[in-house]
Amino acid sequence: xxxxxxxxxxxxxxxxxxxxxxxxxxxxxxxxxxxxxxxxxxxxxxxxxxxxxxxxxxxxxxxxxxxxxxxxxxxxxxxxxxxxxxxxxxxxxxxxx
Numbered sequence: 001x002x003x004x005x006x007x008x009x010x011x012x013x014x015x016x017x018x019x020x021x022x023x024x025x026x027x028x029x030x031x032x033x034x035x036x037x038x039x040x041x042x043x044x045x046x047x048x049x050x051x052x053x054x055x056x057x058x059x060x061x062x063x064x065x066x067x068x069x070x071x072x073x074x075x076x077x078x079x080x081x082x083x084x085x086x087x088x089x090x091x092x093x094x095x096x097x
Contacts, residue, residue: 033075036051076089079091
């Protein structure tokens, strides 16, 4: 992990719309959870909360078990950085299947 949160966040912002346009809508919840992780690591807590909520709202579109595990793993990490232990534990449980 290179911890280049800002660079990654910019890339997510630039390419999220393209994911849907390219027919990869199923990846969108996972990508948005990754964006939430970057935002939380940048201290952008309001943005991280909004991205996490967005990811959760559309996660029904994500049916691949590996993608869901990544989504919940990242959201667990966001919960940890937000010091939201309920969120952290809930998504940690879901990530581990």
